[in-house]
Amino acid sequence: MDESLFGIETEYAFTHFAPDGKALKRQAGLERMLMLVTKRLKCLRDSAAPGFYLCNGSRFYIDVGHHPEMSTPECLDPWEAVLYILAGERILAALADELESELPRSKASVYRCNVDYITKQTWGCHESYLHRTTTKALAEEIIPHLVSRLIYTGAGGFDSHSSGLQFTLSPRVPHLGRQISGNSTSDRGIFHTKDEPLCSSGYHRLHILCGESQCSQLGTFLKIGATALVVSMIEAGVCRGHEVALQAPLVAMRRFSTDPSCTRKEALRDGRKLRALEIQRHYLEAAEAHVSQDFMPPWAGELCAEWRRMLDLLEGGPEGGEGAVSTVLDWGIKLTLFMEHTRKRGLQWDELSRWTPLVEPIAASFGRREPRPAPRHANEAIVERDLSEDQMRLFPRVESRKPGSEELRSFLDLRAELFELDTRFGELGSGGIFFALDEAGVLDHRLQGLGNVEEAMQQPPARGRAHERGQAVLRHCGEPERYTAAWQAIADHQLQRSFDLSDPFGRNPSWVDWTAARRQSREERLLRMVRERRAR
Secondary structure, three states: OOOOOEEEEEEEEEEOOOOOOOOOOOHHHHHHHHHHHHOOOOEEEOOOEEEEEOOOOEEEEEEOOOEEEEOOEEEEHHHHHHHHHHHHHHHHHHHHHHHHHHOOOOEEEEOOOOOOOOOOOOOOOEEEEEEEEOOOHHHHHHHHHHOHHHHHHOOOOOOOOOOOOOOOOOOOHHEEEEEEOOOOOOOEEEEOOOOOOOOOOOEEEEEEEOOOOOOOOOHHHHHHHHHHHHHHHHHOOOHHHHHHHHHHHHHHHHHHHHOOOOOEEEEEEEEEEEEEEHHHHHHHHHHHHHHOOOOOOOOOHHHHHHHHHHHHHHOOHHHHHHOOOOOOOOOHHHHHHHHHHHHHHOOOOHHHHHHHHHHHHHHOOOOOOOOOOHHHHHHHHHHOOOOHHHHOOOOOOOOOOOOOOOHHHHHHHHHHHHHHHHHHEEEOOOOOHHHHHHHHOOOOOOOOOOHHHHHHHOOOOOOOHHHHHHHHHHHHHHOOOEEOOOOOOEEEEOOEEEOOOOOOOOOOOOEEHHHHHHHHHHHHHHHHHHHHHHOO
C-alpha cells in the first residue's frame, strides 16, 4: 500500500503581562522565547527564518516577527500528526512558564485561537499533504470536501467582522474571499494554489489554509485523516468529488458555517441540493469502496470507521447537530458553554442574533466598522447613540417599546464576555478552559492509541525524513555555529557540505559536497535546456 505524508503548521497568539497588569512588548517576549529554546531544547538554528529545528523533527520559529509558529514533523498517519501537535503545544506552554519564572508574578500565555476579536486578525493552521497530481485536478475534486468538512473540523466561535454576535462553526470562513487563490495573508481562497514541494522532484505539496486549529483530538484526527484519504483518491483518479461540485462554493461554505443543526442544503452544479453531511458521505462512501486498494494508506479502514461514526453522530435526528457533539468537537463544546453563560447572564441565546442588525448600523453611524469588546468606551458610545426609527424596527420587541440603554449595555457586555471565553478556551496549559474541562473528565474527544506526548517532545517519528532530521539535530546540536537546518537538509558550514534530506520518506540520506552539488545542478539545468530545444 502507498503511504501518505503530511504535516501541520500552526500560528499561535502570544501575550505577556507585567505584575502590574500592563502589557509587555510582544517582540521582546518572543525574542526571549527564542533564547529559551537554545537553553532548554536540543535544536539547530533555522537556515531561513528566526527559529529552530528541534530534535523531535519539528520546527519552531517566529512568523513575520509577530507570533510563534510550530510545525509538526512530517507524519505518516493521523495519530502521529495529532501526537506531534500536542507535543509542540506542550513545548510552547513550557516556554511560556519559563518566561513567567524569569519575571515573577508576570503572566505569559500562548493561545490556540483562530481569530482576534479586537484586531480582526486571523491565525492560520495550515495543512500540507504530499501528492503527485496536478493543481487543476486537486482543486476540482477537493473543494467540495473542504467546504463541507467544517461540520467536524470547525473550531467554533464568532464572526469577527460582525459588530453583533454571529456564532459560526468556523471563524476562519469569514476571512476567506475567493474559491481559489495564491494569497495566504489576504483575499484567501478555499483552495490555495501554492506548490512548494520542499523535497525532491516528482512530488508536490498541497497547502491548505482554510482550516483551523482545534483542541479536540478526534476533530483534528478526522480533519487530517479524511483529507489525506481524499488526496490519495484524487491521485488514483477515483475521487468523484466533481460529482458534488457546488454552484457557489464560498457562499455555501459561509452558509454551512452558520448552521449548527447541519441541516442546511446548498445547490450543486447539477441542480441538486445537498447538506454538508451528504457531501461528506459522498466522499466517505468513495473511500470505503477503495479502502483496500494499493493506493490507500494502511490506516484507511480505521479512519473511515471514525469518519462514519462522526457523520452518524451529527445526523442523529433531534439529538444530532450541536447536541450530539457538545462534548466531542470544538464548536459543539463552545456552543454549549456560550449558551450556558448567556443563560446565567439572564439573556436568551436565541434572541442574541436579533441584536446584530441593530448594533451594526449604530456602529457604522459613528464611523466605526465595529465596536471593540474592549476598551469600555466603545460600548458606551453605542449605548448612548440615539436610535433611528429604522433601527428601532430591527429590535425584536420594538412594537412594545424602544430598547433601553441598559438592555443594549447588557448585550454588549455579554458580547465582550463571550469573546473572552472563546479566547481563553484555547489557552495552552492549565489556564485554558478546554484544559480545565478535559481534566474534569466531562469531554469525550480523546483518541485511543495516541502515544506518549512526553516522549514525542524529545523523539522524532520512527520513520520518514523527520526521523533522520531529528537524529541529525541530536547529533550536531552541540555545535550550533557549525550546523544549521532546513526541511530538506542539515548544513555543515565548516566542511561546506549538506546532509541531504530531499527524499520526503528519508530514503538513503547522505552528505553531499556543496561544490559537487552546484556542479550537478548546473549539469541538470543544461540537460533540461537541451531537452526543451529538441522538443521544439
